[in-house]
Each structure stands twice: as structure tokens, then as C-alpha cells.
Amino acid sequence: MSVILRNIQIPLFIKIETGCLQNIRQILDEHHLHFQKPLVLSEEHILALGGNDVVNALGNPATVLMKENSIAAGDRLAKEIREKGNDLIVSVGGGRTLDLGKYAATKAGVNYISIPTSPSNDGICSPVAVLTDDDMTKSLPVNMPIGIFVDTSILTSAPIHNIRAGIGDLISNMSAINDWRLAYHDGKESMDDFAASIAFSAAQLIHETCRGVNINISDEAFLEKLVHGLILSGIAMNIAGNSRPCSGSEHEISHAIDALFPGRSIHGLQVSYGTLLGCFLRKEEDLLVDLVDFFARVELPATHQELGLTDDEMIDVFLKAPETRPERYTILEKLHITDRGAVAKLLNEYNAHIAELQGK
Structure with a gap:
């Protein structure tokens, strides 16, 4: 009789420590993860909080600022990712930004990294994205992040x-x-x-x-x-x-x-x-x-x-x-x-x- 197992998708790594955002490239290299054209998704006020550290650590890749976390916005972002050939989305921000990033990454068929700046919900690592659609919220199935970075010194600034x-x-x-x-x-x-x-x-x-x-x-x-x-x-x-x-x-x-x-x-x-x-x-x-x-x-x-x-x-x-x-x-x-x-x-x-x- 063959061995009965089930496959479970989990992140390849989780880094939770002060100052870890400056070491993103090194940690990716340690896990033999090499991306040619990453894209950073964040918000204007988050860039100074930790987003710029991520951008600098990744060699100044293209950055998209989230305006809304609707399904339509996620579909537009996925289309842009496919057209520009991005092979990784790195979301830096709160739950709305993380949800938009993992939805767009799933739609575009690329990998995704989660970098929360606020511990407000379990969307940090969930296989669900909560997005708006005509003033309604919808929970949509998405892929898990391949990795998670959490700078705890940034979390202390969360409301x-x-x-x-x-x-x-x-x-x-x-x-x-x-x-x-x-x-x-x-x-x-x-x-x-x-x-x-x-x-x-x-x-x-x-x-x-x-x-x-x-x-x-x-x-x-x-x-x-x-x-x-x-x-x-x-x-x-x-x-x-x-x-x-x-x-x-x-x-x-x-x-x-x-x-x-x-x-x-x-x-x-x-x-x-x-x-x-x-x-x-x-x-x-x-x-x-x-x-x-x-x-x-x-x-x-x-x-x-x-x-x-x-x-x-x-x-x-x-x-x-x-x-x-x-x-x-x-x-x-x-x-x-x-x-x-x-x-x-x-x-x-x-x-x-x-x-x-x-x-x-």
C-alpha cells in the first residue's frame, strides 16, 4: 500500500525581527530565490515607514502606489504585471495593500512576498484576499506568499x-x-x-x-x-x-x-x-x-x-x-x-x- 500524504502550500521563509527589511536581498539569496523584475506595491505614507527600505534593498524596482483595493484595481494591476513582465510582487503596507498584492499576483501567475506594517488581521499569510466590488466586500481565493518579512520595530508605530x-x-x-x-x-x-x-x-x-x-x-x-x-x-x-x-x-x-x-x-x-x-x-x-x-x-x-x-x-x-x-x-x-x-x-x-x- 502506498503512503498517504497531502501537500500543503506554506511560505518558504518567515523573518520576524527588527531591521530585517534591509536584508531582503540577502535572505532571498540564501533561499536561492532570484527575480529579474520585481514590483513593489505600497502606499504613499508607508514608503517613509519601511517601503523605501524595501525598494532600496531590491535595487530600486518599479513601485506602484495603491489607490483602492477593489477587484477592478487588482485586475488592472495583474494586467500591468503581465504586460511589463514582472516576476515578483512585494506588498508593503496594511491589510488592504497585502490583499490587493496577493490577488494581483495570483491573477498574473507570479510570486508574492508579504511585508505587513500593521498587525491588524490574519491577511498577512492567508489564502484569501478581501476586496471591494460595487461597495460589497468579497473574499477571494489566492495563493500563499512565498515569504514574509516583518520588521517589529515598524509594527510599534501602528495605531x-x-x-x-x-x-x-x-x-x-x-x-x-x-x-x-x-x-x-x-x-x-x-x-x-x-x-x-x-x-x-x-x-x-x-x-x-x-x-x-x-x-x-x-x-x-x-x-x-x-x-x-x-x-x-x-x-x-x-x-x-x-x-x-x-x-x-x-x-x-x-x-x-x-x-x-x-x-x-x-x-x-x-x-x-x-x-x-x-x-x-x-x-x-x-x-x-x-x-x-x-x-x-x-x-x-x-x-x-x-x-x-x-x-x-x-x-x-x-x-x-x-x-x-x-x-x-x-x-x-x-x-x-x-x-x-x-x-x-x-x-x-x-x-x-x-x-x-x-x-x-
Whole structure:
């Protein structure tokens, strides 16, 4: 009998250390990676933050500044890459820039390197690009980066709400996995325990790190752990073949907020709230108690009001959420609540319980 194995696409290398951007060429050479015509994708304000270091290290290649992260913009960039013969895209910036770069690289059939300057979500290494299309966000399958460079000294300059968003996106794995397990037990989906284990371990890493007192989430040592966790989340998704290890009802809530009230908040903070709501709906009291304490330590939003949503708007979000991922089965699909009054009552009960747990 032949040996049964499965192939998993992962990056060839990951460098997470201060000052690593100046050594890009050397690290590529060490891995016998030689590119004739790389292209750097970044943003105007990112060039001074680290983008220029990348450009200089690569010998001043062509640079494209991101104006929008739409599917149309990605298609235009892919066309330009093919026409000019670029053989590598290096994205330097936040999640929107990284998503545009990996989508364009996948469309053009070239390699891609991820260089995040903000740890706001798990798009650093995920096989998914979230791009806009006619004011809607779409999650599209893409290739993994061949390599990742993270200069932790640059991450310390990231806005504090972006760091909190990264923590929220990572901790939301706990809710996503429980929704996935629910779907498996209800006979709706198969489950990849290996992918789920990696996603949970990634969330647990940051959860345990934040147990101590006086946590400084802008500290380089903390940010290194956060980025490690976000990268592991991306690898878990690639193993599963979809975003299921890191995306459940909490992400449906976030997608609904984006669809109905774009720009109201940011992804990682939205899924933070959705994580607590999911735990409440699944009646996971022990986890809910634990996470409410965790949220207080790192100042993550626990209610829709903290996201800037009114009660009526949150009812709209709750009703819209299952439509955002119709192929997915979570606690929202299981409960299938469609009456506005019933949703209002449930949300009031949730808020009251959260206030009780917070000691208010």
C-alpha cells in the first residue's frame, strides 16, 4: 500500500525581527530565490515607514502606489504585471495593500512576498484576499506568499486600534472553531481537526500572553507573538482549503456591518464583538466569562454600541449576517431568527449579561 500524504502550500521563509527589511536581498539569496523584475506595491505614507527600505534593498524596482483595493484595481494591476513582465510582487503596507498584492499576483501567475506594517488581521499569510466590488466586500481565493518579512520595530508605530483589531481577529478563532464544530456535529460540514488545532493554538498563544498584568500591546515582544499567531491562522486556513478555521458567525456579523454600514468600524474590532455574541448564542458560558475578562484587559469592544451601531442598526446587521456567507453554517443559521422583535429581545439579553459579567 502506498503512503498517504497531502501537500500543503506554506511560505518558504518567515523573518520576524527588527531591521530585517534591509536584508531582503540577502535572505532571498540564501533561499536561492532570484527575480529579474520585481514590483513593489505600497502606499504613499508607508514608503517613509519601511517601503523605501524595501525598494532600496531590491535595487530600486518599479513601485506602484495603491489607490483602492477593489477587484477592478487588482485586475488592472495583474494586467500591468503581465504586460511589463514582472516576476515578483512585494506588498508593503496594511491589510488592504497585502490583499490587493496577493490577488494581483495570483491573477498574473507570479510570486508574492508579504511585508505587513500593521498587525491588524490574519491577511498577512492567508489564502484569501478581501476586496471591494460595487461597495460589497468579497473574499477571494489566492495563493500563499512565498515569504514574509516583518520588521517589529515598524509594527510599534501602528495605531493602537489596529493592534487591538489584530488581537480581536486572532482571538475570534475560538468562536470560529466552535461554529465549525457545531456544523460538523449537525452534519452540515466536514471538519479538519489539524487545521482547527493550529487555529486554536494561534489564538491561545495571544490569550495566554495577555493573562499577565500591565500588558503593553505596543511592545515589540508582544507584537512578535501577535504576528506569529496571525501567520499561523493563515496557514490553518490554507490547510483547510478555506477560511473555516478562522471564520464563523463572528465574521458573518462583521461582513454584515461592512455591507450595511461601511466604514463604521474595522474588521478586527467587529469580529471581536461577534466573538462574544457567538459564545452567548452557543451558550458557552465558561468561555464567555473568560473572554469578557480578556476583552477588558486589551480594551476590545464587547457591545454593538462600542462599534458605533444603534440598536436598530444592530438588528439589521443580525438579520443580514447569514446572507453574507450563504454556504456557511454557524449558530446564526442554526437559530434562524428572522423576527425583528425576537432579535431585539436577544440582543437586550446579551447586553444585560455582558454588563453583569463586567460588574456594571
